[in-house]
Amino acid sequence: MIDVGAPSQERHYNPDPHAHPGLHAIAIFEAAKGLLALLAASGLEILGPVPLQRWLHELINRFQLDPHHGAIEWLSNALNPDSVHLAAAIGLAYALLRFVEAWGLWRVRTWASWLGCISAAVYLPLDVYALVQHPGWLSVAVFAINLIVVWVLARDIFKRHH
CATH class of the missing domain: 1.10.287 (Helix Hairpins)
Known part of the structure; x- marks a missing residue:
């Protein structure tokens, strides 16, 4: 049973020390x-x-x-x-x-790293296609940013599980 008169306990932000x-x-x-x-x-x-x-x-x-x-x-x-x-x-x-x-x-949160990694990885084939069809600094930048996001989030997931 919940004691309504009890002072509420604050939830403290406790980051994962292995997180990127x-x-x-x-x-x-x-x-x-x-x-x-x-x-x-x-x-x-x-x-x-x-x-x-x-x-x-x-x-x-x-x-x-x-x-x-x-x-x-x-x-x-x-x-x-x-x-x-x-x-x-x-x-x-x-x-x-x-x-x-x-x-x-x-x-x-680990689930957020999974969500972000998957959602960014979905764009990588499209980024490669854009890079081939429309080479230039913008295509390279978009591909590089998505690749870095996937790498950082995948590394975070890997470190948490090992």
């Missing part, structure tokens, strides 16, 4: 990604499809693109209230996932 020191830096990075996703999702909900359709038509006119061809036609047809709400919901879910991961990494 880069976990806090990755946590900040993940929280920043979550904040950007939250801002994008909010922006989609605030704007709605009408300004997005107007901006797309302005781009088509400015760059003299064919509005009835390929991705431009698909995007023009896809900009409707339902798709904007769906994109905002996906952005919100992504933001929540990044915030949960950031909290776990900040608190040096």
